[in-house]
Each structure stands twice: as structure tokens, then as C-alpha cells.
Amino acid sequence: MIGATTPAPTLIDGVPAVVSSRFGVEGGHTIDGYRSTGSYKGYEAIRKALDMGPSAVAATVKDATVLGRGGAGFPAGIKWGFTPAGVWPRYIVVNGDESEPGTYKDRVLMERDPHQIIEGCLIAAYAIGAAQVFLYVRGEMAHAQERIAAALNEAYAAGLVGRNILGTNFSVDIVLHWGAGAYIVGEETALIESLEGNRGMPRLKPPFFPAAKGLYLKPTVVNNIETLSNLPWLFNNSVDAYRAIGTDASPGTRLVAVSGHVNNPGVFEIPQGTTTFRELFESPIYGNGIRTGHQLKMFIPGGGSAPWFFPEHVDLPLEGRVIGGEGSMLGSGAIVVMDETTDAVRAALRLARFFARESCGKCTPCREGTTWQEKILQRILDGHGRPSDIDLLLDVGDNISPGPYPVASDAAKGLDAIPYPPKQTTICPLGPSSVAPITSAIRRFRDEFDAKIVKRNLIPVSVESFEDAPTLAESTDHGADTHV
Amino acid sequence: MSRLTPENVELAKQIIRRYPRPKSALIPLCHLAQEQDGHLADDAMVHIGELVGVTSAEVLGTASFYEMFKRHEVGKYCVNICTNISCQLMGGEELLEHAEQTLGIRSGSTTNDGLFTLEDVECIAACTEAPALQVNYRYFHRISNDDFDQMIDELRSGRLDDVVPPHGVLAKVRQDLAEEQIANITPPETQVMPRWIADEAAKNDPAASEGGQA
Ligand SMILES: Cc1cc2nc3c(=O)[nH]c(=O)nc-3n(C[C@H](O)[C@H](O)[C@H](O)COP(=O)(O)O)c2cc1C
Ligand code: SF4
Numbered sequence A: 001m002i003g004a005t006t007p008a009p010t011l012i013d014g015v016p017a018v019v020s021s022r023f024g025v026e027g028g029h030t031i032d033g034y035r036s037t038g039s040y041k042g043y044e045a046i047r048k049a050l051d052m053g054p055s056a057v058a059a060t061v062k063d064a065t066v067l068g069r070g071g072a073g074f075p076a077g078i079k080w081g082f083t084p085a086g087v088w089p090r091y092i093v094v095n096g097d098e099s100e101p102g103t104y105k106d107r108v109l110m111e112r113d114p115h116q117i118i119e120g121c122l123i124a125a126y127a128i129g130a131a132q133v134f135l136y137v138r139g140e141m142a143h144a145q146e147r148i149a150a151a152l153n154e155a156y157a158a159g160l161v162g163r164n165i166l167g168t169n170f171s172v173d174i175v176l177h178w179g180a181g182a183y184i185v186g187e188e189t190a191l192i193e194s195l196e197g198n199r200g201m202p203r204l205k206p207p208f209f210p211a212a213k214g215l216y217l218k219p220t221v222v223n224n225i226e227t228l229s230n231l232p233w234l235f236n237n238s239v240d241a242y243r244a245i246g247t248d249a250s251p252g253t254r255l256v257a258v259s260g261h262v263n264n265p266g267v268f269e270i271p272q273g274t275t276t277f278r279e280l281f282e283s284p285i286y287g288n289g290i291r292t293g294h295q296l297k298m299f300i301p302g303g304g305s306a307p308w309f310f311p312e313h314v315d316l317p318l319e320g321r322v323i324g325g326e327g328s329m330l331g332s333g334a335i336v337v338m339d340e341t342t343d344a345v346r347a348a349l350r351l352a353r354f355f356a357r358e359s360c361g362k363c364t365p366c367r368e369g370t371t372w373q374e375k376i377l378q379r380i381l382d383g384h385g386r387p388s389d390i391d392l393l394l395d396v397g398d399n400i401s402p403g404p405y406p407v408a409s410d411a412a413k414g415l416d417a418i419p420y421p422p423k424q425t426t427i428c429p430l431g432p433s434s435v436a437p438i439t440s441a442i443r444r445f446r447d448e449f450d451a452k453i454v455k456r457n458l459i460p461v462s463v464e465s466f467e468d469a470p471t472l473a474e475s476t477d478h479g480a481d482t483h484v
Numbered sequence B: 001m002s003r004l005t006p007e008n009v010e011l012a013k014q015i016i017r018r019y020p021r022p023k024s025a026l027i028p029l030c031h032l033a034q035e036q037d038g039h040l041a042d043d044a045m046v047h048i049g050e051l052v053g054v055t056s057a058e059v060l061g062t063a064s065f066y067e068m069f070k071r072h073e074v075g076k077y078c079v080n081i082c083t084n085i086s087c088q089l090m091g092g093e094e095l096l097e098h099a100e101q102t103l104g105i106r107s108g109s110t111t112n113d114g115l116f117t118l119e120d121v122e123c124i125a126a127c128t129e130a131p132a133l134q135v136n137y138r139y140f141h142r143i144s145n146d147d148f149d150q151m152i153d154e155l156r157s158g159r160l161d162d163v164v165p166p167h168g169v170l171a172k173v174r175q176d177l178a179e180e181q182i183a184n185i186t187p188p189e190t191q192v193m194p195r196w197i198a199d200e201a202a203k204n205d206p207a208a209s210e211g212g213q214a
């Protein structure tokens, strides 16, 4: 279809819509729409929060266990508590740089319900005592920037952002900031560097944990767009209502994007921890089945950085700890489904290429390693692979993120673990992430790699061809003419 | 020309005011310059350096890190086709090939008439709507080869002018934060406990009102 289309509204099965209730609502992105539509009344939560006082607001978020939705799944309330006492000013940086391959949820939130994000920012700023909030939207998302700019203008005009909000002593500025195209800027310390006007290269942790030494080296809370979007519903309802959805360890809902070879790809809000991948792929309200006539070959459970899963994993619930225990991650809610028509080498190459292009270049193992991973996979795909290439790939990976890996001798012994969480020889997790798709593909589909490599080695070599070959003297003569 | 125009200097100053430190405005200002000229000109970078108080080399240092800043002229329309994993699965690479044929150029180059620059890009967060592409950062979802050709025709004839502004123009709505609206721009050097935190601390423990938040 031509035009700036957006996906179908989220479907929910017996669970309240926490963050997606205005996705399908015409005009839900305006201040009037925010106040009058959706699963709660907009800008009521901030009133309640202002009545509670900042400490009680922080305690509520902690009690509810609002997990970070940006990738690492760290509880927001605990993160807020890491800001050191008595150090001012504090800042909030909202991470709207969504660019993990397969991830599509923050953009929907920004385009469809910008006021929900603004109210979430207000609640967070009030709780931690932030002077300013910087809403960092990915550069390529022009429409999201427009929607947020318009929403901020409305909210300032209505006295909901700015000086003495709703007649109280709470004053905060929310500033729309936008990037310029670099995946690594999604990493929180790189985000901060970028916001300071620098190249988006990550900082070393420790000492630069943002909560202690963030923007301008002051205490800074970095939260994902979806994380903060949960707060208005939470304060309109209650900790108990929030914790009644999902599981004990992962309460609430989360947005997932199911893409690739399913009949009904889409963005869905699901209760955390209870839905299985099978339901997500097969239920008519979600994926509605693997493409008709095809079978599942593999899937990515949490974005391009996550190790792959296979058909035996489909009955696992989307619960962070369970998926972590199985050697992968839920990451950013990006589920990419691949059927049997997918070439494992080609898919691995595409992801390797992504990491090679997006490495910031600060650490040698990542800068050089990701480039070599791409080169080697490209030559295998092109039919120029060398028999040693698989071990070489694993060795390069081992230098970025130390093993154990399925090197040939280990495979014979049945060892095939991908280390998870990955070990790092680098400043940030981008480098180690680049290893995951490649080792996943090799560990499961080594035969596909072998087939591509063997083909090239079938160039006929016979006795006659040796006899026809020029003698050393002839070839040297010949060479003298041409290779001056 | 390609220093910022007087109107854009006013806009630039407004943007700079929103940040505790001027250098933070560097990327938004580079976008402003790109909006003005269609690409990020050398003179504009010098000017931006003057405005935010850094050398032009520092502006270049930052700008050259980011893919969206084009330091040379590009087409009026940048057609960015996603070939990352979800789009690859749904034919993004084949769509790119088709686009190369339709436009008669290789990915990474610009048509002779200066209208189109073609690029293959990383995930643009439209993965469930694959294959997806952007023209000047406006989304086009689930694009078939025919859709693509039709889109190019419509761009050529100007029928998509409302949807797709010329390259360089990002958001058509800006946050207008007038000076008198600004509440709390707080430079890092200040050690001020916000009012509402101080008031709560005083209420809970009138004796130790300046002790910081526990
Ligand atoms: C390479 C890399 C890319 C990341 N990209 C994003 C991103 O695009 N959006 C995001 O919210 N978090 C991203 N993160 C995670 C952030 O560093 C950070 O953990 C997150 O924004 C914290 O928010 P949360 O606690 O609310 O999840 C990325 C991390 C890494 C290492
Ligand atoms: S791991 Fe890669 S992306 Fe991360 S800091 Fe090092 S070079 Fe940069």
C-alpha cells in the first residue's frame, strides 16, 4: 500500500489495554482525545500523583515492579532509586531511538498516543525530582516527532508542562530532541553522549552509570518510551490492578511486534509472562498461523541481538527469566518468524551486516570483528567460502564475546552452548550481540554452511588438468609478460 | 549561501535556549541547516559552531557520525529501502533490486536529474509492515514492485508533495517553547534541590529541610 499507513489496532484477549487503548482511536493523539478516549482519562494520573507526593509516587512504581521495556528488563522503580541522594540537578532522558531489528512498538506509541508518554514523563520527573526531561526521538521518525511536538505544544498551553504544573510547586520542562541515524545511540550512555552534541559512542560503565553520572555527569534516569507509557494507567488504577496482569516476576503487559512469515504480522499488547510463542504465532487474534503451506524453521524471540529459537521452543511463555534460562532474551519485544524457505546463511549475513554497519568503532574487537563476520559470511553465501571459514567465524566471535562456542571438536562432544548473557571484551553489548545470530545459525544449520562451502570445492581437479597446466617455466615466462 | 538565514538563526537561538549547555543543540541545528539547504553544507557547520560555541571541526566530528547528515548534495527524494531481517524475509532485497532497475541507479547513488537518491537501510521500525521504505523519512508500508513504480510516478508528478516534503525537512511541526514558557532549564553546575522535593522533605522532617532526598 502506498501512504503513511499504520498497523491494525492491537488486539487483546481478556486483558485491559494498558498502553495501547488509543491505537485505533481517531484523534487519540490530541489532548482532547487523550482526555476523552482510551482505557483511562488522560492527565488524571498526574493529578493523583501530585496529591500523593514524590516519595509515594516513587514507592508505587517500585511496588508495581514496572519492568524496563527497552531491552534489559530492569525494574524502573529500582533504577530511579539509584540516583544518589543530595546531588542536583537530575535529568530524565526518554529513549525513543527504537532501531533494534524487528522492533516496532515505540514508534506506534509516539505516533498514536504522545500524551500518554508526556504524562508518564511528568510522573517520573515528579518522583525523582528531575528539572528537565529530554525526549530523544529517533531521527528517521519524522511523523513521531511531529506528533510529540504538537502534543507538547498542547500540554504546555494547558499548563500541564512547564511552570507550576496544575497550580502546584512542581515545574518541569520537557524538551523534544531528535537524533540523526545511528543504532548505537539507543544504548543509554551513547544516547547521553549524543544529547551532549557528541558522536554517539558509549561510555565505559563503571564509572558512567547514568543514574549516578549521566547527562553532563549528573544523575540521569534513562527509560524507554514504553516503560513510561505504563505509568498513567498504573496511577489511574492501582498497584494491585497492575500486578494482577501477567506474572509475579513480570507484571503488566508488553507490546510485541510479530513480523516475518506469519499470516497476520502486527503489534500486539499481551500480558507479560503468560502468553506462549505458539499462541502468538497461531492465535487468530495474533499471528494467525505460520504462512499458509509453510512450517516454522526458526524465530528470533527478542530482536536482532537475541540468539535464535527453534520449533522446540514454541511452547515457552514470553517471560524474561524463562527465556533467559533457555539462552536467549525477550529484549525489545521483537519476534521475527522464519519459515522453511529462509536461508539461514543469508539471514545470519543480513544481521552480521547490520552490526558491522552500526558498530561505533570505539572497541577493536567489535569494529574489526563485526566487519570480518560480514566479509566471511558474504563469501560463504557467494560460493567462495573456505573450509576453515566456519571455525574462523567462531573464532572471531570468541574474540568479541569469549566462548564456549560450538567449535568443530566441541560439536562432536555435543557442546553447543552460546554464552548467555554474553561475556564482553567490549565497552557495550553491541559487539557481543553480533555473535548471537551467527552462532545460532552455525549451531543449528551447519549443514547449510557446509553445503555452500563444499559446492565451491567441487571445481574439477583431475590428472589431465594437471597435465594440461603450464609447467613452472612456462608460467613464469607468461607471468613476466603480464605482471609487470 | 549556506550559512543559516536570519530566520533560521532566530529558530536556532530558540532551540539552543532549551538546553542546559548550548552544544546539546548541535544535532537539531544540523537538521535545521539540512532543512535549509537539502544537505549539510560546510559553511553551515562553521556557522553552527559559532552559534553553539564550538569549533567547526567539532561540528564536523559530530555530524560525520550520523547517517542522516549528507555532506554533499543528494536527490530531492531520498528513497530508503529497508533490507534488514523482517523486510528481507518479505522481499526487501528484491524490492531494492527492482528499485535499482526502475530508477536506473545502484543503491547509494543519485539519478542524473537529481530527483532520487536510493539507499538500502537498516531497520526503520516498520517490521510488521514489510517490506517497508521511507521517502525523506516518510513511511510507505508493504510495498510491492508495482506500488514502488506508482510511488515514483507520483513523486515525479508532484502528487505526493503534501506527504513528502523535499529532503532535509523533517518534522513539519516544531515544539515552540517561548522564552517565557520555559520553567526549569537547569545547568549542571547548579546544586538546586527542586521546590517540590524540598517542600516534601520539609514537611516530613521540618528540622532537616535541606538534607536532600533520601
Ligand atoms: C546496542 C544497544 C541498543 C539499544 N537500543 C535501544 C533502543 O533503541 N531503545 C531503548 O529503549 N533501549 C535501547 N537499549 C537499551 C538502553 O541502553 C537502556 O537500557 C534502556 O533505554 C533503558 O530503559 P528501560 O529501563 O526503561 O528499558 C539499547 C541497548 C544497547 C546495548
Ligand atoms: S562494542 Fe561496538 S558499538 Fe559498543 S562501544 Fe564497542 S565498538 Fe562501539
Ligand code: FES
Pocket: A101, A102, A103, B082, B083, B084, B085, B086, B087, B088, B122, B123, B124, B125, B126, B127, B130, B132
Ligand atoms: S526490518 Fe525492515 S523495518 Fe524493521
